[in-house]
Amino acid sequence: xxxxxxxxxxxxxxxxxxxxxxxxxxxxxxxxxxxxxxxxxxxxxxxxxxxxxxxxxxxxxxxxxxxxxxxxxxxxxxxxxxxxxxxxxxxxxxxxxxxxxxxxxxxxxxxxxxxxxxxxxxxxxxxxxxxxxxxxxxxxxxxxxxxxxxxxxxxxxxxxxxxxxxxxxxxxxxxxxxxxxxxxxxxxxxxxxxxxxxxxxxxxxxxxxxxxxxxxxxxxxxxxxxxxxxxxxxxxxxxxxxxxxxxxxxxxxxxxxxxxxxxxxxxxxxxxxxxxxxxxxxxxxxxxxxxxxxxxxxxxxxxxxxxxxxxxxxxxxxxxxxxxxxxxxxxxxxxxxxxxxxxx
Numbered sequence: 001x002x003x004x005x006x007x008x009x010x011x012x013x014x015x016x017x018x019x020x021x022x023x024x025x026x027x028x029x030x031x032x033x034x035x036x037x038x039x040x041x042x043x044x045x046x047x048x049x050x051x052x053x054x055x056x057x058x059x060x061x062x063x064x065x066x067x068x069x070x071x072x073x074x075x076x077x078x079x080x081x082x083x084x085x086x087x088x089x090x091x092x093x094x095x096x097x098x099x100x101x102x103x104x105x106x107x108x109x110x111x112x113x114x115x116x117x118x119x120x121x122x123x124x125x126x127x128x129x130x131x132x133x134x135x136x137x138x139x140x141x142x143x144x145x146x147x148x149x150x151x152x153x154x155x156x157x158x159x160x161x162x163x164x165x166x167x168x169x170x171x172x173x174x175x176x177x178x179x180x181x182x183x184x185x186x187x188x189x190x191x192x193x194x195x196x197x198x199x200x201x202x203x204x205x206x207x208x209x210x211x212x213x214x215x216x217x218x219x220x221x222x223x224x225x226x227x228x229x230x231x232x233x234x235x236x237x238x239x240x241x242x243x244x245x246x247x248x249x250x251x252x253x254x255x256x257x258x259x260x261x262x263x264x265x266x267x268x269x270x271x272x273x274x275x276x277x278x279x280x281x282x283x284x285x286x287x288x289x290x291x292x293x294x295x296x297x298x299x300x301x302x303x304x305x306x307x308x309x310x311x312x313x314x315x316x317x318x319x320x321x322x323x324x325x326x327x328x329x330x331x332x333x334x335x336x337x338x339x340x341x342x343x344x
Contacts, residue, residue, distance in 0.1 A: 001116055003027070003086065004056040005036035006045050006071055008063030016090040019106055020062060023088055026110045039067075049074025058084045058342065060113065064091020065142060069321035072123060073139045076338065085341045086113045093170070093322070095210035096141050100263060102343050112344045121263045122207055123338040128318055128330040140320040143206025144332055146186070146309055150317035150324045151177035152212070170212055183274075184314035190270060190304050197272050200315075201298070204271040205307050205332050209261065212322065215288040217271055217301065266336035267303045274298045307332045 007020050027034050035056075037048050049059050049071045061071035068087055075082050088109045089097045096102070100121065103109040124140040145153070155173035183199045197203070209217040261269055275298040287293040294301060311328045318326050 001033075001057040001084075002055055003032060003034040003058045003060055003113070004052045004083075005034055005060045005062055006039065006048050006067070007036060008039050008045065008067040010039075011063040011067065011091045016063075019090045022106060023062065023110055026107065027114070030114055032114055039063075043070060045070035046074040046077070050077045052083070056083055058086045058113075058116070060086035060088060062088045062090060064089065065093065065096050065321045066323040067091070068096050069138075069140050069142075069323070072141050072339065076123065076125075076139045076335075082339060084116075084118055085339055087341070088113065093210075093212055095208055095212065096321075098210050099142070099208040100341060100343055102341075108344075113342055116342055117344070118340045118342050119263070120337040120340050122266060122268075123335050124205075124207060124268065124320075125333045125335050126318075126320060126330055128325075129327040131326055133327060136326070138320070138325065139335075139338075140206070142208035142321045143204050143211060144318065144320040144330070145202060145204050145211070146312075146318055146328065146330070147200050147202040147315050148174075148177055148181050149202050149204070150319035151181060153319040153322060153324045156212075170215075182314050184312055186312055186315075187310040189308040190302070191306055197274055199274045199298075201273045201275055203273075203309070205268055205304075207261065207263070207268055207334070209269075211288070217269060217293070261303070264337050266334060267305055268307075268332070268334045269301055270304050270307055271299065271301045274300075305334055 009017065024036070039045050039048065045061070045067055052059055059071060059075055061068040072085065075085060087097060087102050088106065089102070089104060090106070094104045097104050103112050124144065126138050126140060126144055128136065128138065130136040152170065152173045155177060156170045181201070183201060186197045186200045186203065188195045188197060204211055204217070211217065261267065273293065273296070287296055293299045309328055309330050309332070316327045317324060318328060318330055
């Protein structure tokens with residue numbers, strides 16, 4: 001196979017140059033045919049992936065989740081058949097790799113790339129206003145955050161992570177953002193059902209249960225005791241369940257499969273966290289790291305295929321795959337088995 005590498009030199013606050021040299025060295029030693037391009041500005045990976053010559057079988061994102069997101073958008077902006085996606089993560093928080101079981105250690109990741117075993121995965125599509133407030137279509141591999149999330153991303157991608165590292169930088173960004181955040185009511189349309197969420201703190205819509213820097217959504221019923229449930233049975237995949245009637249569809253209630261979400265099952269999760277006071281989230285913040293946020297009374301989770309979020313004057317920003325990327329309104333959809341990715 002022929003590989004086209006797209007490298008983001010700002011990954012890990014610009015400390016990834018030695019990693020990229022190592023990647024090229026391994027590929028050269030293994031006599032792999034490849035070419036590469038180095039990005040020089042935000043979103044350049046999109047155009048590089050879109051315009052990469054057809055002779056390449058695989059387009060490889062070398063960077064963090066933001067670079068992966070841009071490369072995915074570029075690939076899906078091409079005409080079919082799409083080239084395969086390869087990933088060598090040299091960023092800070094390898095959420096995409098964790099979910100898709102792509103090796104995180106550099107040498108192992110490159111060896112996996114060379115082996116070339118693939119699987120088809122779902123990809124998220126978001127129609128929104130970009131940073132110039134022009135309507136655009138983007139794609140994402142992990143999740144979209146609305147509310148508190150964009151503020152956290154803006155701070156953690158600045159100097160917080162550079163000086164404190166991934167975990168502490170993101171944690172401090174969360175705490176600072178929380179003190180500055182103004183809660184508001186959001187109007188949603190989830191699979192053609194209109195809903196309103198009062199006092200929303202954050203809304204996460206996505207495929208990847210790893211939200212950011214160790215924060216995660218629970219996938220196993222044994223990890224929580226309250227919240228909205230959705231059957232894993234495809235016949236009822238869009239039907240919200242409460243704890244009383246869950247057994248009518250899929251007994252036993254405590255089966256780990258109830259909240260299972262696969263990489264290619266054609267659905268997303270929608271997690272809303274709301275509360276009358278910011279203290280409620282502060283007290284329950286540790287639950288996001290333990291993966292049992294649904295033990296918080298203000299947290300609700302359900303499965304869906306399409307979510308429309310109306311414009312919100314108080315909190316109009318959107319973040320996806322780790323970067324603040326634009327504004328509401330937004331339509332978020334899942335594209336089943338849209339892309340072939342190299343995995344271990």
